[in-house]
Amino acid sequence: xxxxxxxxxxxxxxxxxxxxxxxxxxxxxxxxxxxxxxxxxxxxxxxxxxxxxxxxxxxxxxxxxxxxxxxxxxxxxxxxxxxxxxxxxxxxxxxxxxxxxxxxxxxxxxxxxxxxxxxxxxxxxxxxxxxxxxxxxxxxxxxxxxxxxxxxxxxxxxxxxxxxxxxxxxxxxxxxxxxxxxxxxxxxxxxxxxxxxxxxxxxxxxxxxxxxxxxxxxxxxxxx
Numbered sequence: 001x002x003x004x005x006x007x008x009x010x011x012x013x014x015x016x017x018x019x020x021x022x023x024x025x026x027x028x029x030x031x032x033x034x035x036x037x038x039x040x041x042x043x044x045x046x047x048x049x050x051x052x053x054x055x056x057x058x059x060x061x062x063x064x065x066x067x068x069x070x071x072x073x074x075x076x077x078x079x080x081x082x083x084x085x086x087x088x089x090x091x092x093x094x095x096x097x098x099x100x101x102x103x104x105x106x107x108x109x110x111x112x113x114x115x116x117x118x119x120x121x122x123x124x125x126x127x128x129x130x131x132x133x134x135x136x137x138x139x140x141x142x143x144x145x146x147x148x149x150x151x152x153x154x155x156x157x158x159x160x161x162x163x164x165x166x167x168x169x170x171x172x173x174x175x176x177x178x179x180x181x182x183x184x185x186x187x188x189x190x191x192x193x194x195x196x197x198x199x200x201x202x203x204x205x206x207x208x209x210x211x212x213x214x215x216x217x218x219x220x221x222x223x224x
Contacts, residue, residue: 001041001042001084001085001214002041002042002044002081002082002083002084003033003036003041003042003043003044003084003085003086003087004043004044004046004075004083004085004086005029005030005033005045005046005059005086005087005089005147005215006029006046006047006065006071006075006077006086006087006088007024007025007026007028007029007030007033007045007046007047007051007053007089007090007091007095008025008026008029008030008047008048008049008051008053008089008090008091009021009022009023009024009026009048009051009070009090009092009093010048010065010066010070010071010090010091010093010131011048011049011050011052011066011067011093012068012093012095012096012097012131013067013097013213014022014097014100014126015100015112015115015116015117016115017115017116018117020093020095020096020097021048021050021093022093023090023091024051024090024091024191025051025052025053026047026048026051026052026053027053027055027213028089028203028204028206029047029087029089029090030045030047030051030055030057030062031055031057031203031207032089032207032210033045033057033058033059034058034059035204035207035208035211036207036210037058037059037060038058038119038209039156039211040077041211042060043058043059043060044059044060044061044062044063044065044078044081044083045061045062045063046064046065046071046074046075046090047062047063047064047065047170048064048065048066048071048090048091049064049065049066050095050181056069059154060124065090067096068092068093068096068131068132068134069132071090071134072132072134072137075134075138076137076141077180079104079141079142081111083142083145084145084146084214085144085145085147085148086142086145086146086147086148087148087210088138088147088148088149088150089150089178090134092133092134092135093131094130094131095128095129095130095131096126096128096129096130096131097127097129098126098128099111099127099128100112100122100125100126100127101115101124101126101127102121102122102123103123103125109125112124113211116209119190119197122138128200133172135149135168135172136171136172138172138174139172139173139174146175146176146214147173147174147175147176148174148175148176148177148178148213149168149169149172149174149176149177149178149179150177150179150180150209151165151177151178151181152179152180152181153179153180153181153182153183153184154182155180155182155183156183157183158183158184158185158189159207160183161179161183161189162179162189162191162197163182164179164182165177165178165179165191166191167199169191169192169193170193174193175192175193176190176192176193176213177191178189178190178191178206178210179191179197183189185212187199187200187201187202187205188200188202188203188206190201190206190207190209190210190213192213195199196197210221213222
């Protein structure tokens with residue numbers, strides 16, 4: 001099958017020298033791409049510019065993405081290639097920068113327009129604007145593909161994290177969601193639209209389970 005894997009963080013520029021990103025390393029997505037390639041699948045890996053994964057991922061093609069908008073454009077372009085499955089493990093920034101403001105002595109706010117904002121301006125106010133939800137676009141771009149999303153949750157408990165994964169599937173018409181993070185606890189949960197959460201002890205077990213999802217009729221063939 002033709003598989004598309006996203007991995008690592010997007011970034012959003014504050015100015016021409018400073019950027020907002022996150023702590024995603026790209027490890028899970030890169031290792032998943034290697035595993036799928038080893039199982040005989042044809043894999044395209046999109047990996048973030050700031051991913052610090054130091055392995056050598058195996059894929060038919062590896063591309064580097066930058067911003068959320070750039071990742072979205074690359075996915076949209078690849079939608080014409082007959083992709084059978086999308087594993088969206090990338091950590092897409094939830095926010096991008098809007099305007100940046102300097103407060104004058106009078107109290108008025110003046111917009112910063114410099115290519116490199118000077119620290120001599122003192123305390124600044126920066127707007128954070130929500131980025132578009134790429135996962136919400138995937139079903140439109142890949143109407144017949146198996147779509148797997150990720151949910152990394154820190155607050156709450158395992159039950160709540162699983163509920164959020166179920167909500168992601170229902171809202172975005174995906175087939176499955178991998179949930180992990182402090183709220184879930186050790187290991188990973190694999191939530192599908194038609195069954196309970198399957199607990200997976202570690203990353204290699206997760207990769208095998210996702211490969212198995214491709215092989216099952218229940219996990220493939222468009223909307224759940």
